[in-house]
Amino acid sequence: MSNEEQDTRASGSVPNAFGNALAWKWTRSMPPALRRSGLPTLLYALRAMANAAGQLRFSDGRPIRIQDLAKAACADEKDTRRYLDAAEHAGVLVVVGERRRGRPNLYALVMSPRPDWGAALAHLDATKRTRSGRKSAPWADEQGPKFGGRSPELADPKFGGPPPELTDGTENEVRGTAPRWSSGDRPPLSSGDRPPNNPGTSQGTSQDGAEVIFQPQVVGSAAPEIDHQDEPRADPPPSDFIRCARCRKPMLPRPGRTTHAHCPELRLVDPATDHDTGEAG
Structure with a gap:
């Protein structure tokens, strides 16, 4: 451990006083929305990375880059810039020298007696980024009658084709006529219907030449009830009587x-x- 790192943890150093004020006073006076943001985490990271004078620079004098500050605060660079600006608005951080575009700025910790956390929260709300939502499905763009648009259409008609379009039952709707049934025609079987029961007919299957014979069955008729309570009958006498x-x-x-x-x-x-x-x- 270098002498500079030992001075950072000394009781009279700026980072030590900054950390004590942040842990025991500042976080307790922050608005709830500001405590839930990434600003407190960034302030703890700045306190740990600053030297004994409270400046965020390396031992060779070079300022610590924004990329390193973002990694220490577990945030991306854009949010880290927002948090640094919010800390400046609160009065607990300052830029040493003038800002230069394309070069890292030198930040320094400030022991403010009364930080303006309201100004910091207002800055974060003003610079809040909008997250791009998920892209909706192609069929959801067209507003449907009730549950969020039309159902997806099948591109390949080989597997049943597109689903039937449901109409609203208006008077101008053209209704088709059903074909007439000829003698011997049967209605088509829908899902779940049973095949017709024709007495005396058999239906062949293609598996091993097995035949399935449908027995006639009367629909709706009750099964015959068996009366188990017959009249008692006298037992026949034994043969030796x-x-x-x-x-x-x-x-x-x-x-x-x-x-x-x-x-x-x-x-x-x-x-x-x-x-x-x-x-x-």
């Missing part, structure tokens, strides 16, 4: 017995009178 001779209910086969032991139709017969007693068995 027989039926009672009176009540016809299944019973286990036993030798010499054709009725249930507790059959409701069974009547006890009195062997003396050979008549029913009227009591159930």
